[in-house]
Amino acid sequence: MITYGYVNNVSEVEGAKKSYGVYNSDNNSVKLFVFGDSYVDTGNYLNSTSYKSPNGITFPGHPSGRFGNGHILTDYLASFFKIGNPTPYALKNSSNLQNGMNFAFGGTGVFKTMIDGPNLTVQIDSFEQLIKQNVYSKSDVESSIVLVNTGSNDYITFLLKDKNLIGIAKYIKSLGDEFSINLKRIHSLGANKIIVSLLEPMGCYPAISVASSYHDCINQLNKVSRYHNKMILQNVEGLNKKSGKLVFTTLDLYNSFLSTIKDMQKSHQENSTLMNPLQPCCAPVKGVYECGTVDENGKNEYNLCKKPELSFFWDIVHPSQNGWYSIFKKLEPSLSQITGTNFLSL
Numbered sequence: 001m002i003t004y005g006y007v008n009n010v011s012e013v014e015g016a017k018k019s020y021g022v023y024n025s026d027n028n029s030v031k032l033f034v035f036g037d038s039y040v041d042t043g044n045y046l047n048s049t050s051y052k053s054p055n056g057i058t059f060p061g062h063p064s065g066r067f068g069n070g071h072i073l074t075d076y077l078a079s080f081f082k083i084g085n086p087t088p089y090a091l092k093n094s095s096n097l098q099n100g101m102n103f104a105f106g107g108t109g110v111f112k113t114m115i116d117g118p119n120l121t122v123q124i125d126s127f128e129q130l131i132k133q134n135v136y137s138k139s140d141v142e143s144s145i146v147l148v149n150t151g152s153n154d155y156i157t158f159l160l161k162d163k164n165l166i167g168i169a170k171y172i173k174s175l176g177d178e179f180s181i182n183l184k185r186i187h188s189l190g191a192n193k194i195i196v197s198l199l200e201p202m203g204c205y206p207a208i209s210v211a212s213s214y215h216d217c218i219n220q221l222n223k224v225s226r227y228h229n230k231m232i233l234q235n236v237e238g239l240n241k242k243s244g245k246l247v248f249t250t251l252d253l254y255n256s257f258l259s260t261i262k263d264m265q266k267s268h269q270e271n272s273t274l275m276n277p278l279q280p281c282c283a284p285v286k287g288v289y290e291c292g293t294v295d296e297n298g299k300n301e302y303n304l305c306k307k308p309e310l311s312f313f314w315d316i317v318h319p320s321q322n323g324w325y326s327i328f329k330k331l332e333p334s335l336s337q338i339t340g341t342n343f344l345s346l
Contacts, residue, residue: 034146043091050106056069089123152317183196187248198233202221256330
């Protein structure tokens with residue numbers, strides 16, 4: 001997701017290093033390599049509000065480079081596959097490289113976005129360089145799991161530039177083509193187990209649903225997500241056919257998001273003391289300010305909800321730990337099916 005705040009705090013970055021390897025891996029032969037944006041970034045965007053309070057208040061108790069109050073998608077996927085959390089590429093000088101590497105960078109996409117960070121191509125360049133340097137061997141990569149989660153920031157950038165959806169169909173096609181090139185490249189580097197996230201329902205972001213007073217998701221943007229996902233599913237099917245085996249599989253964030261939101265909306269209607277899932281817990285006081293920013297007088301430019309553990313969205317685009325946990329519980333059956341089809345030989 002696109003982010004705008006900045007912070008330079010060495011102690012917070014040092015503290016973040018302690019939050020990797022949250023889960024102890026019993027199988028060091030299997031590594032996790034992560035590519036994408038802030039939904040999976042666990043510490044690469046050093047000069048961002050992900051290293052600023054109140055991010056990380058639930059886990060690990062201080063800012064850790066995650067855009068949220070606690071665990072995010074990467075954490076839950078690593079836990080599910082019993083893999084230790086991969087080290088962020090920005091902290092690669094750490095000796096803890098046995099779990100893999102996280103190249104994801106908040107705010108980036110397949111193409112260039114509003115954030116001056118490494119897009120998917122550049123992230124893969126870094127991965128390839130580590131392989132060439134023998135930081136990771138051929139067998140490391142071949143036995144690894146790869147997670148790729150990107151695309152939403154490309155559409156946000158498109159909308160911020162064009163202010164409308166005219167030409168979006170052509171843009172979706174070009175994005176899908178470039179995405180496929182990147183996926184094929186990851187496979188060509190030796191990865192045989194690649195999980196591709198489908199796009200979440202962007203019309204449900206609080207930044208968007210505020211237009212309905214947080215009552216409904218905006219279907220026009222959700223339609224963009226659906227078209228994108230249809231194309232990704234077709235492309236993944238084609239890539240698997242060309243490879244002659246099941247290399248690529250998808251993670252359905254779209255339906256798991258929507259289903260969780262609907263469940264929480266129903267609970268909210270039955271009990272008004274529960275939080276509306278479309279409302280952000282950490283909400284900007286005005287305009288574009290994000291969770292963690294302060295004004296020139298050191299005053300917070302955000303308001304924090306009383307019970308983050310009841311929220312679905314942490315800020316105007318990122319799920320809270322509770323949100324991610326609820327989403328992942330809906331994804332678990334499909335992940336179990338993946339392991340049952342020999343896609344992953346753990």
